[in-house]
Amino acid sequence: MATRILLVDDHDMVRHRLRQMIQDQTQWEVCGEATDGQDAVRKHSILKPDVIVMDFNMPHLNGLDASRVILKNQPSACILMLSVSESRQLREEVRKAGIKGFCSKGFMDAFFEAVEVILRGETYFTEQPS
Secondary structure: OOEEEEEEOOOHHHHHHHHHHHHOOOOEEEEEEEOOHHHHHHHHHHHOOOEEEEEOOOOOOOHHHHHHHHHHHOOOOOEEEEEOOOOHHHHHHHHHHOOOEEEEHHHHHHHHHHHHHHHOOOOEEOOOOO
16 A cells, blocks of 8 residues: 655645655655645645655744644654755754654755655654755
8 A cells, every 4th residue: 555645835836846756656645735734734634644745834834833733633643844944943843843854855865765764653854964
């Protein structure tokens, strides 16, 4: 059975790119898409994905706050946070929230590895540039 992934990003182009990347993986499938944090919380409860790929900076409810709501309702949720920001403070907030992974949009080559790692129940954070 394929790993079901919910894509959450307010930019159509980013979601389209992620969808294309995922469709190339026979063991993964996109089960849904959300355009903001509120939409993500709602679709997570309906679709029950195996993994949520969540953008940080979105309208209505940012990815960090949406992740906190999802994790409150399902502490075992596998969430991979994506962001163009690579600040130490954001990484710490992501860790403290209980999010299992963080991948910079500048290091999308690490995306597949990040998803595999968090599916194994481990954490994955791309290295912060020096």
